[in-house]
Amino acid sequence: MAERPGLLTRWNQARRADGLALRRALPDRLLPLLVAAMAVLAALALAGATGAQILSTRWSNGAASMLTIQVPDPETPTTTAGTTTHLTRSDAVLAALADSPGASRVHRLDKAELGALLAPWLGQDHDFALTLPAIIELHMAAGTQTDATALARRLAAIAPGTLVERNAEWGERLGRLADSLHSCALLAVAIVAGIAVVLIAATTRAGLAARRLPIELIHAMGATDGYIAGRFARRTALLAFIGGLAGSVLALPILVLLSRVAAPFAAAAPAPAPAADWTMPAHMLLATLPTPLAATLLALAPAAALIGWLTTQATVRAWLRNLP
């Protein structure tokens, strides 16, 4: 009794021996290499998109209904009609704000909060040599219209030099900027995907031309379009997956670096981001990335494989239509 080969061996034999010789038709060098390069580009664009999205959320988060008031020399007593009162300038402004219509919350930032606000620019050392102005957040009840100019005039009468800033304006502007950056990044990703489709279709057509005779032969023997297309598509999907995987691994350190640089601007509070150490294994480096970015990076190889599979299916089936 002859030795029975294992299931996998028999499956491989059956696959190998149908004459398509896809290893030669679709060689394993150029396609993965190009897909890897495109995956790096896509990863960078996706990083831009994610970053823009995070910044946009942060900048427009809660800012819409908030006014920021800056009171310089906050601890100096106020003067009313030439006489010094017992109220400091900041307390006087706070008192005036407390009974302004529509105010839902008035909050003066404490030293730690000020430090957090300035950390991206001045670092996390909270001992400032400068005398800082008092920063007061005035939250307006939803739906109230505030006339920032009128308020500024009123407050300047109490404590000259007080500035009122409508955060919504900045938030909106930055949000719009972030949104357009986001759109550009997505456009870049779409273009990369389009190039991938064209490349894979061209590679597949070259492979079909190279194996024309065996394809015609097994077509004549009753191989279905689905069988032939499936054989080619599995091969390009595998090659694209390998390329996509290589590309994501290459892109990982770049993205970690980028997200380190962007972290102080993106984090809601400057909580120390998990430190990336270049000797870490890849999956730990991945964990230092913002979750949406890590997820898109992980999705790159499967996405490349899917693009490869679909493109090749369509290309081969269209080509086979020329056979009777």
Add this chain to the structure above:
Amino acid sequence: MIRLRDVGFRYDAAGTSAPVALRQISFEVPQGGFRWLLGPSGAGKSSLLRLLALTARPTSGTLEILGSSVAQARRAALARLRRRIGVVHQDFRLLPDLPVFDNIALPLRLQHRPEDDVRDEVHSILDWVGLGSRATARPPQLSGGEQQRVAIARAVIHRPALLLADEPTNALDEYQANRLMDLFRDLSGLGTTILVATHNDALIRRYPAHELELAQGRLLRDG
């Protein structure tokens, strides 16, 4: 069962200069029937076999193969029909980079037959065609007659319902040709419909049968 009615065929239907290869061909072959396909070179024998093998579509007329009307059949149905047809090509059409074994195994593997069956079937037919020791050779390493026997083995290994052989004996010696004819007779007895195109007059005399004679693309004789 195959049936042709007013079948016409020209290569490259778009080109006006292309010669008409077949015109107004009508005949029937019942299941298990055997037909010699005769006629001078260029008469259209190979072209007719192409139509019957479903590797070309008639330009006009209706064609029915194994009970299915070809014009109406969907692509998947045509593929299913082709799996029930065996063809010995005039130019063999073996895949030069596959071993003899895998060339012969192709029809069985396209039917997803278990690999154990494939091995048994291929080895027994290799023995029958006298190539038991050449299973791992590649076609270019074989003589013309050996290649033709591989082509014959590949055409019959899956017990096709329709067998089309285009000059299947032109590279064989008389002994091999006679063995092949005996095989054809056996298969025909088992219900395989068979058409054999040939110029081999001696063979036709030794194995007289119903003849279809073509000349210049027309059917001259059916009897």
